[in-house]
Amino acid sequence: MDTQSVSRRNFLKVSGLTGVMLSLGLYLPTHAEEAEIINTAGAADLGTDLNAWIRIDALGKVTITDHRAEMGQGSYQAVPQIIAEELEVPLNEVAIVFAQGNRKYGSQITGGSSTVRGSYKNLLKLSATARQMLIQAAANQWAVPVTDCYAEAGHVIHKPSGKKANYGTLVADAAKLEPPKDVVLKKRADYTQIGKPLHRPDTPLKTNGTAGFGLDKTLPGMLYAAVERNPRLRGKVKSFDDTAARKVPGVKQILKVKMLVHSTPREGVAVIAESTWAALQGKKALKVTWDDSGFEHLSSEEIYKRQHEALQTNEGLSLKQQGDVADALAKGSKKLDVVYQTPYQSHSCMEPLNCTAYYQASKVEIWGPIQAPDMVQDFISKEMKLPREKVIVNMTFLGGGFGRKAFTDYPYEAAVISKAVGAPIQVVWTREDDSTQGPFRPGISYRCEGAVADGKISAFKLRMAGQNLGHWMGAPKDKPNNSTNEGFLKPYTESIKNLSIADVPFETPIPVLWWRSVYASTNGFAYESFMDELAHEARKDPMTFRREHLPDERVQKQLDKLAEVSGWNSRKPGEGYGMAITECFSSTVGQVVKVSKNPNGGVKIDHVWAVMDCGWYVNPDTVKAQVEGSIVMALGAATQHEVTFKDGMAVDKNFYSYLMPRITDIPPIDVFIMENDADAGGVGEPGLPAFSPALTNAIFDLTGKRVRKLPFSLATV
């Protein structure tokens, strides 16, 4: 594809719309004050709606609504690419706008890798329906049989005569037609766009600074807020001295604020100023005295000690129980009983949390890097007692999300401050705020017990002790955490006759939240490390051992591919190879990691091979990018960073101690995609969980040393 012509053309169209809609201040900086904010709900000049996603103007320009958040994972491409296929328009000629939070789109929560897998069937159908209406409108205008007409590249063509009509001349009539009930969808083999590595429409916006992120939003009269929040969630503001803060030029107002994290109030002091810098300086000058009584101030050591103790004494709440595990463990000739430990993590999106809100006359409008506009709408509507339609939520581009921006606390906080101040407010979180406030991925410990007999697993028992996200959202505490088996391949449960999975309840006052691939991000390490340990006990090749325990044709094919691309069967002595295979959000990813001794000490990663089976997919290049990125994120979480707590507070405040992988740390990564006719699975997250066990299994293969605690240092392992 000709990058330049495509990106130019696309850039003009796309930025002309999204630039205006999201952040005119960014697109035309000097005119920000006069900018009219256009959004999909109110913009008449975008043309006629054929449905909530498709709009065509009189010139035939197609505008497609992306109802999901774009945080790097590619919804801004995937949703339009699906629609463009069935609508018969070239992706590079459509304009794309973000939806506001609105129930007409169904769920907009961009999490669980659900954008494509959750909506592709509907999107295909509604696009084919729109196409059929346009064809019908043309047939009516020409008074010809509809079966003689077809659509191509934004036009309807009458086959016998070659007559051609632009969609723009048909859309008004088409919109009046009754949508047909049954439409014929294209066959996958006939796709010209889906399944092709088309360029991302947002790339040109991201190479010249025009993509509007949350922090780029401006409004006339907007003020900036920085908030000094209690470093312990449950603490209160006892008092504060703002004498020095008020002296900072540009600081206008200082007020105590209270917002909700899940249902727990979080207190802080907000500094409202004329510029970001003034707000940050004012925040620094505040002296706040906290009241941190009435709850525990835990350290990391204490947290993991308690988890380990609980795993020794508590059988937990059973999630899955089959066969007689106790009996099989007792009879097993080779037994294993080990504990794995995984750390708390921060999302640390490159764009720190921020949100812009304008509360006026019993309505509030929100702009921000928001993964779940519908959830934000619901939450603010409930908490601020406003009708849903009076809570207008606009998504910008997100500078990373990873689950953190699917939460409601920071938009709600911005709304609360705007209401209190009576002006449009942009709340800016510093990197330090972002790193230390949480909610975090929970650190979880796992006790795994197992036995092998005749080269196969005769007993497998896993207990997990870690904070339950669900409990923060109101799930009953006497029921097992139904995420305990996330990451674990279902076919294992067919081959392992004596199997037990249980959740050992564990609580702390530290707030937790989903983090890319959620429970699978830690479960996968325990499950697939233990599988490797069992394979070793059984004296079986780890790949063969998995094969023998995964009686599923699709998985077997994936293992074939994994062995083939990684050269698994031709590995040489002195080379460390490890593998792991995990399931996450309806996709399965197998990975092989090759390591060798680093001449400067420790171990270095030589290569990573990943095979993704996500069934039906939209864009193979995006799938590969997501798996590459997931592996890098997993590499950081396994070998470089963890959130540690001291006295109830997160210790690591910024990238100088919460170390991120850098370009110098990245091994070659090759990603392969399985081709099959299965339904679409997730893409944004499933590439993550298999990496850390594949890595530590490789280290065991090389050194004989079993890593059971993350993170660890490659330099000293």
Add this chain to the structure above:
Amino acid sequence: MNPRSPHTSPRWLNQKTMAMLSVGLFVTTVVTSAFTEERTPTTRPFTLVPATAPVGRDSMASVKAFANVYKVLMSPRCMNCHPAGDIPLQGDDSHRHAMAPRRGIDGKGVYAMKCTNCHQPTNTPGLHTPPGNPDWHLPPATARMVFQGRTPNQLARQLVDPKQNGGKNMAQLLEHAHDGLVVAGWTPGEGRTLPPLSHAEFTKAWTTWIKTGAFAPKP
């Protein structure tokens, strides 16, 4: 860091030979201990101290002063920019500098990773922010002036060897105690420990060491 070298007379002879081969001014520094120095001063073909700037040669005082010099030079504030490799060190624990900036030929970094891209003319306020100086740099690749891992003996010899010290003569060496970047070690920015001596104490030790003959301690 050179525990295998015996400090016996063959070693001394060897060093003396090296000294004689050296065209530099600071040959007295090749002595490896006060004892050997005491026995052999008049046999030197060259003298550290030019005739026009007579000083009292005193190996005991010199070595004693160097102990203080060494303490300072090996403190993180000095050593971090005199690393063994081409990547500076960072922090009171002298860990490898985050993001692995490279020395570059001129010691000022490379490409998008030049020192002054982050290190400003003055310290940036706050903890864990880049310390500043208008002249922030590492020693250049042509004279890497490594402190990290050097024994007192090795460091003393290196400091006065013009081939290894960037071609400095005695006057320039003396003056180096007042170099802007050296002095900056005593205003290291928030959260960083100071060198173990004050700058005045360091200057005194440095000057004494050189003016009493720049003797190297025993290896």
Add this chain to the structure above:
Amino acid sequence: MSSIIITINGKDHSLDVDPQMPLLWAIRDVVGLKGTKYGCGVAQCGACTVHLNGEAVRSCVTKVSRAAGQKVVTIEGLSKNNDHPVQRAWQEIDVPQCGYCHSGQIMSAAVLLRDNPNPTDADIDAGMAGNICRCGSYLRVRKAIHLAAGMERKVSSRNE
């Protein structure tokens, strides 16, 4: 407050700001160019990288006063038509995911290629290790820099 005059993307701007204000916030909040990003505030992540007299400075720790009378180029001014070889290579490889770090990545890569038109992988590592990408696009960054190095440098206009 006296005004500070800075040439940004070829145009003189007179800014009435606290001279201590980081260049980042002056560019974003005062000049209104939002392509330069805040990531860490302590020169760890490189999202705020701009060119100051041609060098890839971290604007979050650079006081606006340091830029007085100097030439600053931001991502918006790297080329007129989004066609600097680095930008074209980024588009061809589809490097960005969320894209937030890439203003900084591109500004760093542009300096790398100016100083070394044919970088090896090791050179790229040495030049780009100051830019963090949480999405993990590093392999594509490397690939795109190699691609850009091979492109004929036809830049419509460099406002440097």
